[in-house]
Each structure stands twice: as structure tokens, then as C-alpha cells.
Amino acid sequence: MQFGLSEEQILLQDNVNRFLDDNSPLDRVRAYADGGADADIWTGLAELGIPALLIPEAHGGIGLQPLDAAIVAECLGSHIAPTPFLGSAVMAPTALVASGGDHGELLADIAAGTMRIGIAFGEAIKRRNDAGVSVKDGRMSGTSMYAFDAEADAYLVADEHQHIYLVRTDDPGLTRSDLATVDKTRRTVELNYENVAAELVSADPTVFEASIDIGRMALAADTLGAAQNMLDQAVEYAKQREQFNRPIGSFQAVKHMCAEMAAQLEPCRSMVWFAGHALAELPDEARVTACHTKAHLAEVGQFIAKTSTEVHGGMGFTDLVGLHYWFKRIGANRQWLGAPEFVREEAAVLQGI
Amino acid sequence: MDLSFGPEYDDFRADVVSFLANNADKAPKGNDLRGEAAKDWQKLLIENGYTCRTIPKEYGGYGAQPDIIKSRIIAEEFSSARINAGLGGQGISMLVPTLLEMGTQEQKEQFIRPTIHGEMLWCQGYSEPGAGSDLASLTTSAVLDGDEWVVNGQKIWTSTAHIADWIFCLVRSEPDAPKHKGISFLLFDMKTPGIEVRPLVDMTGVANFNETFFTDVRLPKHQIVGERGEGWQVANAILGHERETLAPANTAQTRINALIELMKQETVNGDPLINNPVYRDRLMKLQGKVMAMRFNELRILSARLNPGQDPGMARMITKLEGTELRHDLEGLAIDVMGEMGLAYDDNPHLRNSGSWQREYMYFLGLIIGGGTSQIQKNIISERGLGMPREPKFEKAS
Incomplete structure (x- = not known):
């Protein structure tokens, strides 16, 4: 073992x-x-x-x-x-x-690395407002919101039946426009389709699920890395920064914030490892574990993003330190591919609860 | 990554499962530490190697080589079958490992067998009214008078002192030494003259704790574990281990499964509580946390089995996270039941024998006891994250 x-x-x-x-x-x-x-x-x-x-x-x-x-x-x-x-x-x-x-x-x-394929699955997970796509006779119409990435050569697009299609960005019917978000470390786009050639990749929902599951696991892992980095920066800052003639990290008010972050983050590492392992080896547990890992890392990540910023005091709020890039990345990971409440509901349904 | 324990352990697990299936009716219910049923069950478990597994045969144990995986399989199967896993108590969980590591041959022979067979119940005299989180500042004194120690002072939170046969006790024997070097670890009979025990009723309504007073309590000089002044090291040899086992994840898993059943069965206006989206989400949130703690324990287990592997802070955080998680989990059960969640004592509408309220409060006790959550955070930040210690105040003169 x-x-x-x-x-x-x-x-x-x-x-x-x-x-x-x-x-x-x-x-x-x-x-x-x-x-x-x-x-x-x-x-x-x-x-x-x-x-x-x-x-x-x-x-x-x-x-x-x-x-x-x-x-x-x-x-x-x-x-x-x-x-x-x-x-x-x-x-x-x-x-x-x-x-x-x-x-x-x-x-x-x-x-x-010569071909970049983006993902436009948002509408198949939770359709917001008027977005959504329809395909007839191999031609796609409609809109995908918050597709990533912004420079892809082609996209996999899922419709509400969780059928996946491949569309290419050089198709004259496809319009791509930047959608600004708080997270500037990865760009998202809106895709508008007018009679765009759409090649059916899969009409099997389990294919869609396999892609979503591993995507959620990868987002959780991204948050794990970002949150660990924020915690490390906060601890380092608290050791250096002095007030009242002592490092602020010697005050329990500050060190306990750091301890709480570490205590919540440490089990997340094991959780991400297990989720990754389960996707390959434990099919019965893989889907529920991916959902819980995505949601749990979203919660712990949010706590650490806020708390580690607070440990930095006013400097944490500035652009100077740049901590906000991590804060926003963690925030984006939380919303992408299903916000925590939706993902937890999926975990419940998957268990027959 | 390899989560299998190997085929030899499949056989072992099958043995445990079949033992449980054949003997479940003999297991005692509840937490009676002294009843004959509990003692008989304990003997049966020892004979089969399901408790006191690695304690040598000559001291009344099963005498197996340490095998972390077998211990884990036993714990898992007893927990999931919800069957009593043998006697607990501080004598078995704390004193016996201490004696095995630091005791004399005579002490091992005298104390271990009756303790693990339930014939000798111990209490632990550590905390004092003035020495809680700062345990090393304890002041109960022990002075050598000829061949006897004379003990004076007061202990508090002495669980089971009112029914214990013996006590293992930290005392200040070297008043002029630095505080961590002036402590000794003594053992004495609770029937010795000069001991008074006053019960302390806790918030669950149970008087398990006591205040224990010592007035000129005399005991033979040799009833000391380790040397004079080494009591702090003797006590610390196993303290960390106690913290890790206070709130194991497999018990949390058993409890959350019970909570899911409860929410399926209980209804409001005819609709099962499990259908309420707010309660569902709170339940799933806690299930995710339980899952994370289970995997955290896998990492600890793996680091024990593979000495090269670094468990990070996985061990250090289990007391803090595990006890807080259980308190939250029991609290959700109370919330979902509304007024029904208040049921207690002999209320005919109790669910799960009233365990939700009892455990909710009990785990608040564990958040405080065994090193408070705040002390845990000091340990995590100072030893785990390398943050500076709080500056010490000079004593006002």
C-alpha cells in the first residue's frame, strides 16, 4: 500500500x-x-x-x-x-x-502542441440566460458563453443533450469575442455560431461526463496549487512584517489564521490525489469523488484566498504584491464547470440520495 | 499510488468479518467499563487478537508483531459493524503503552495484565486548576520522606477517578529545577488515605470528570515511571498519539451514514428531510469534509508503512479538524430535526438513542480537551509552518 x-x-x-x-x-x-x-x-x-x-x-x-x-x-x-x-x-x-x-x-x-482545443460546455452543465446551441444537419447555431481558451484553433461544444461537437474557429460563421472576467490569468470568450459546420464527436453522455469529471479534478488541483502558494506567501509575510516591535506572525491572531488555512488545506492534497487515482482505477467512486473534490477545494480555496490576503494587511489589497491574481484565479476555478452547490447536488444524486 | 493491502490481508479481513458475524451477540452495549459482559468480551477479543494485539503474551496480550494494516482492518470492520471494539480508558490507551516503553520489568508484570483485562481501572492525574494548556506549570508536590513519596495538591478533569482503582499522576518533585525538568510520573492506589474525589457534572449531564484532592498521600518510592524529574518526557512519549486518535475518520464516516438514514426517515409535512435543498447541501458539504479527512488518514497510514514518505502536516491537523468536523456533523442532525432535535434523557421520541445531542456536546468537550483547538493552532503554526513563538512575559515580582 x-x-x-x-x-x-x-x-x-x-x-x-x-x-x-x-x-x-x-x-x-x-x-x-x-x-x-x-x-x-x-x-x-x-x-x-x-x-x-x-x-x-x-x-x-x-x-x-x-x-x-x-x-x-x-x-x-x-x-x-x-x-x-x-x-x-x-x-x-x-x-x-x-x-x-x-x-x-x-x-x-x-x-x-500545434493545435489548441477549447471547451464550451457551460450550457450543457447549467444553461444561463439565453445561451445555448442547436445543431441541425451538421450545422450549429446559437451561443456559448465563457468558453476557454481564447486562442483555441477549435472547440468542443456540448449542447443540452450533452452531445459533443467539434467546431473550427476558421469557419466563417463563427464569431469569437472576449468576455472580460476578474481572472486575467486565463481568458474566456463568447462564441456565436451562425450555420457553423459541427462535427459530432459523441452523443454518449458518459463521454461528456468523463471530460467534466477530469476537468473538475484538474480545477481542484489548480486551486490546491494556488491556495498553497497564497498560504506560503502569507506565512512568509507574517514572519517578515513587524509591528509593535515584533513580527506579526508571533501574534496568535495572525498565526491562528495561518494554522486554520494549513489545517484545511492539508487534507485537500490527499483528496486531489485520491480523486486523480479514482478516475483511473476506481470507477465506482470516481464521479462522486470528483464532485466532492471540486466543491471542497472551492470552499477551502475561497477561505484561503480571503484569509491570506488579510494576513498581508493593506498590501494584500494592492496590485503591487499581485496576490489578487491568485485570489481571482481561485475564484474563477470555483465557478467554472459547476459552482459548488450544483456540484454537491450532483454528488448527492450520484449516490442515490 | 497503490491502495491495495494485498491478498493476505483479504483473508485477514474475512476472518474479522466472520468473527463479528458469529460473535456480535456477545458484545456489550454502551460504555460500561466494569461489567462482567465487557470483561468477557475483552478476553474474547484478546484471545483472537482484535484488541491489545501487540501487547506481549507474558503481560496478557495477544503478542502479535505490529502490523498497521491489520490494526486498521480491525478498526474499520468493528466500526462499520458498529460493534464494541473492546475496553478503552486511559489505563489501556495511555498507561500501558507508557509502561511498555518506559516501565520497569516489575511494573510491567504488576500492572499490564490486570489493566488490559479490565480488572484494574486507571485515571489520569495531569491537569490542575492552575495548569491547563500550560500543563508543565503544575504544582501538585511530591516530597521524598525516607522510602515514601508524600503527595499534596489538586488535580482536575480526572475522568473516572470516582471508580478508578489506581491513578497515574504528574507531580512536581524537583521544585528548584526548570519547570519541564522538575516533574515526576507516579503511580498509586486510589484507596490510599488522603485522597478525596469530588464529581464534576459535565454539560451532557454525566459526572465522568472529577476534582481530586491529595493531602499527605504516601506511596512507596519505587512507584515512579522513569527517573525523578523525567515525568514530562514520560508523559509526552504518548501524548501526540492520543491526539491523533480522538476523532478518527472512519467513525465520522459511520456517523454521516447514520445521518443520511435519519434524513431519509424523518419527515416534515410528510416530506423526507433529505429532500430539503438547504439541508441536502449542508449534508453534502460535510460529506466532502469527511471524505477529505479519510484520505488524509490514508496519507498518514502510507507514511507509516513507507518510511521515506513525508506526511507533511497530515498528522498535526487531525485533532483540530476531526473534532470540529464531528461537532458540526452532530449539530446538523440536531438542526434537521427541529424541536425533535432537542429530545434528551428519557424522551420517548429520541432518535439514535439520543446520541446526536450527546455527541454534539461531547465533541465540544474534545475540542477543548486533549489540547484545545487554540493550542493545536499554536502547534500547527509554530512547528508546522515555522512561525515565531509568542514572546514570554516575565513573571511580575
């Missing part, structure tokens, strides 16, 4: 962290937030094999497991790195492989 990361997984973690330390420091994230591109970071990660992580070796991938994707997501969250990882490397390959269709060429392009 061994519940933890293998030597290979620790090596993967070290490699990705080292690359991101060098290539996605806060200044680099700021440049993206101000309208820059993320292509160089993604190209670098492609050299490490990150887009190929979950793609079978037969299609030019590495054929690793969901837990490995969780490890990478945690590194990306820690560095609040702008990348199309969630859609292109996690959710799209999972859907394409699970569909059983012949997507070899597409998968090979994704694995090489």
Missing part, C-alpha cells in the same frame, strides 16, 4: 515547477494579463510533453494518468500560469479518446 506520488511523479512535478519558475513568474503573468500572449509558455510546456500527457502513445502522446494531470494542474495553479492546459491537454483529449472515434490526427496535433 502506498498512497502518495511515485518517484516519476515527483520528477514530473519538479520539472514543471522549474520550467514555470523560469518562464511564468509574476511579471510574465502580468504581461499576459495586460493583453499579451501565452504561446511561448505553451510551446515550452509542449517541449516537456505536457499537451501530450493524457494522449495514448499510439497517437504521439505519453499515455499518463489523471493523477499526473492533477500534478501538472497544481503546478500551474501555484504559478497562476496562463495556458490552455485544462481544455487542450485535459478535457478535450479525454473526450476525444473516450468517444472511441477516429481522431488520431487531431490527437497527434494536440500532443505536439
Whole structure:
């Protein structure tokens, strides 16, 4: 029995962290937030094999497991790195492989990092306002909101029946416009379809579910990394900052805030590991665990985002320290692919409760 | 990642399950520490290796080699079958491991067998009115007079002192030494002249705690564990272990399953409570937390089995998070039942024998006892996160 990361997984973690330390420091994230591109970071990660992580070796991938994707997501969250990882490397390959269709060429392009596939599943999870798509005779009309990422070459779009279609951004009927959100570390877009060519990838709801489950697990892992980073920054700040002639970290009012953050976050690490493991090995538990992990990390992440900002005092509120990028990233992870209350309800229904 | 225990453990688990199926009727109900049924059950469990498993045979135990996985399987199966897992109490959980590690041969032979067989009940004399979180400032004195210690002072929160046969007690034997180095760990008979026990009724309505007063209590010099002045180390050898086991996740899991059943059965205006979206969400939120704590325990277990693996702060946070979680979980059961949730004592409408209110309050006691939540946060921030200690005040002269 061994519940933890293998030597290979620790090596993967070290490699990705080292690359991101060098290539996605806060200044680099700021440049993206101000309208820059993320292509160089993604190209670098492609050299490490990150887009190929979950793609079978037969299609030019590495054929690793969901837990490995969780490890990478945690590194990306820690560095609040702008990348199309969630859609292109996690959710799209999972859907394409699970569909059983012949997507070899597409998968090979994704694995090489030359093709980015975004995700527009929002309306299939919880349809808001007038958004939604319909497909007739291979042609799509309607609107997807908050699709990610903003620079994708194609999108997987799900309709209300959880059927998944592939649409390409060079189709003249597709209009893509930026939707500004608080999270500037990843851009989301609105997609409008007018008679756009839509290739059916899957009409099997379990394919949609497989993609959502791993997406939720990856978002939880992203929050784990981001929250751990915020906690580390808060502890470091509390050790340095002096008031009343002593480090503020020696005041129980402050150190207890840090202890509460650590106490809530520590079990989250085990939870993300288990969720990743379950997706590959424990089909009976995988879906409920993915839901609970997504929702629980959303709650703990929100608590840490707020509390670690407070530990920084006024500086935490400024743009100068940049803590707000983590705060907003955690906030976005909470809303994407189902807010906690909806996801918990899914967990209940999945258990027959 | 490998969560299997291996085929040899499947056989072991099957043995435990079949033992439970064949013997469940012999298990005592409730928490009677002294009844004959409890003692007979204890003997049966020891004979089969389901409790006191690693205590050597010569001292009345089962004498198995330590096997963390087997211990865990036993705990899991007894918990999920909701069958009494043998005698508890501070003698068995705290004194016996202490004696095995630090006791003399004579002490092991004299005390361990009667203790684990339920013939000798112990209480723990640690806290004092003036020494709670700051336990090392305790002032109950022990002075050597010839071949006898003479003990004077007062202890508080001495669970089961009113029925205990013996006490293990921290005393100040070296008044001039620094506070952590002046303490000794003594053992003595509760029938010794000079001991007065006054019950303290707790908020659940039970008088399990006591105030215990010592006036010139005399005991033989050799009834000490470890050397003079080493009592703090003797006590601390197992304190951390106690904290980790106060609120295990498998019990929380059993309780949340019971809560789900309760919410399916209880109705408001004919509609089961489980259909109420607010209660459902609170339930699912707690289920997610229980899940996280279960996996946290898997990580601790794995770190014990694989010495190279770092458990991070997983062990340090279990007392704080586990006790708070149980308090919240029991509290939700009370909330969903409305006025019915207030039922207590001999109310004919009790649900689950009144355990929801009882455990709700009991876990508030555990949030405070065994190192308060605030002390836990000091430990996590100082030892876990490396934050600076609170500056010490000089004593006012």
C-alpha cells in the first residue's frame, strides 16, 4: 500500500515547477494579463510533453494518468500560469479518446502542441440566460458563453443533450469575442455560431461526463496549487512584517489564521490525489469523488484566498504584491464547470440520495 | 499510488468479518467499563487478537508483531459493524503503552495484565486548576520522606477517578529545577488515605470528570515511571498519539451514514428531510469534509508503512479538524430535526438513542480537551509552518 506520488511523479512535478519558475513568474503573468500572449509558455510546456500527457502513445502522446494531470494542474495553479492546459491537454483529449472515434490526427496535433482545443460546455452543465446551441444537419447555431481558451484553433461544444461537437474557429460563421472576467490569468470568450459546420464527436453522455469529471479534478488541483502558494506567501509575510516591535506572525491572531488555512488545506492534497487515482482505477467512486473534490477545494480555496490576503494587511489589497491574481484565479476555478452547490447536488444524486 | 493491502490481508479481513458475524451477540452495549459482559468480551477479543494485539503474551496480550494494516482492518470492520471494539480508558490507551516503553520489568508484570483485562481501572492525574494548556506549570508536590513519596495538591478533569482503582499522576518533585525538568510520573492506589474525589457534572449531564484532592498521600518510592524529574518526557512519549486518535475518520464516516438514514426517515409535512435543498447541501458539504479527512488518514497510514514518505502536516491537523468536523456533523442532525432535535434523557421520541445531542456536546468537550483547538493552532503554526513563538512575559515580582 502506498498512497502518495511515485518517484516519476515527483520528477514530473519538479520539472514543471522549474520550467514555470523560469518562464511564468509574476511579471510574465502580468504581461499576459495586460493583453499579451501565452504561446511561448505553451510551446515550452509542449517541449516537456505536457499537451501530450493524457494522449495514448499510439497517437504521439505519453499515455499518463489523471493523477499526473492533477500534478501538472497544481503546478500551474501555484504559478497562476496562463495556458490552455485544462481544455487542450485535459478535457478535450479525454473526450476525444473516450468517444472511441477516429481522431488520431487531431490527437497527434494536440500532443505536439500545434493545435489548441477549447471547451464550451457551460450550457450543457447549467444553461444561463439565453445561451445555448442547436445543431441541425451538421450545422450549429446559437451561443456559448465563457468558453476557454481564447486562442483555441477549435472547440468542443456540448449542447443540452450533452452531445459533443467539434467546431473550427476558421469557419466563417463563427464569431469569437472576449468576455472580460476578474481572472486575467486565463481568458474566456463568447462564441456565436451562425450555420457553423459541427462535427459530432459523441452523443454518449458518459463521454461528456468523463471530460467534466477530469476537468473538475484538474480545477481542484489548480486551486490546491494556488491556495498553497497564497498560504506560503502569507506565512512568509507574517514572519517578515513587524509591528509593535515584533513580527506579526508571533501574534496568535495572525498565526491562528495561518494554522486554520494549513489545517484545511492539508487534507485537500490527499483528496486531489485520491480523486486523480479514482478516475483511473476506481470507477465506482470516481464521479462522486470528483464532485466532492471540486466543491471542497472551492470552499477551502475561497477561505484561503480571503484569509491570506488579510494576513498581508493593506498590501494584500494592492496590485503591487499581485496576490489578487491568485485570489481571482481561485475564484474563477470555483465557478467554472459547476459552482459548488450544483456540484454537491450532483454528488448527492450520484449516490442515490 | 497503490491502495491495495494485498491478498493476505483479504483473508485477514474475512476472518474479522466472520468473527463479528458469529460473535456480535456477545458484545456489550454502551460504555460500561466494569461489567462482567465487557470483561468477557475483552478476553474474547484478546484471545483472537482484535484488541491489545501487540501487547506481549507474558503481560496478557495477544503478542502479535505490529502490523498497521491489520490494526486498521480491525478498526474499520468493528466500526462499520458498529460493534464494541473492546475496553478503552486511559489505563489501556495511555498507561500501558507508557509502561511498555518506559516501565520497569516489575511494573510491567504488576500492572499490564490486570489493566488490559479490565480488572484494574486507571485515571489520569495531569491537569490542575492552575495548569491547563500550560500543563508543565503544575504544582501538585511530591516530597521524598525516607522510602515514601508524600503527595499534596489538586488535580482536575480526572475522568473516572470516582471508580478508578489506581491513578497515574504528574507531580512536581524537583521544585528548584526548570519547570519541564522538575516533574515526576507516579503511580498509586486510589484507596490510599488522603485522597478525596469530588464529581464534576459535565454539560451532557454525566459526572465522568472529577476534582481530586491529595493531602499527605504516601506511596512507596519505587512507584515512579522513569527517573525523578523525567515525568514530562514520560508523559509526552504518548501524548501526540492520543491526539491523533480522538476523532478518527472512519467513525465520522459511520456517523454521516447514520445521518443520511435519519434524513431519509424523518419527515416534515410528510416530506423526507433529505429532500430539503438547504439541508441536502449542508449534508453534502460535510460529506466532502469527511471524505477529505479519510484520505488524509490514508496519507498518514502510507507514511507509516513507507518510511521515506513525508506526511507533511497530515498528522498535526487531525485533532483540530476531526473534532470540529464531528461537532458540526452532530449539530446538523440536531438542526434537521427541529424541536425533535432537542429530545434528551428519557424522551420517548429520541432518535439514535439520543446520541446526536450527546455527541454534539461531547465533541465540544474534545475540542477543548486533549489540547484545545487554540493550542493545536499554536502547534500547527509554530512547528508546522515555522512561525515565531509568542514572546514570554516575565513573571511580575
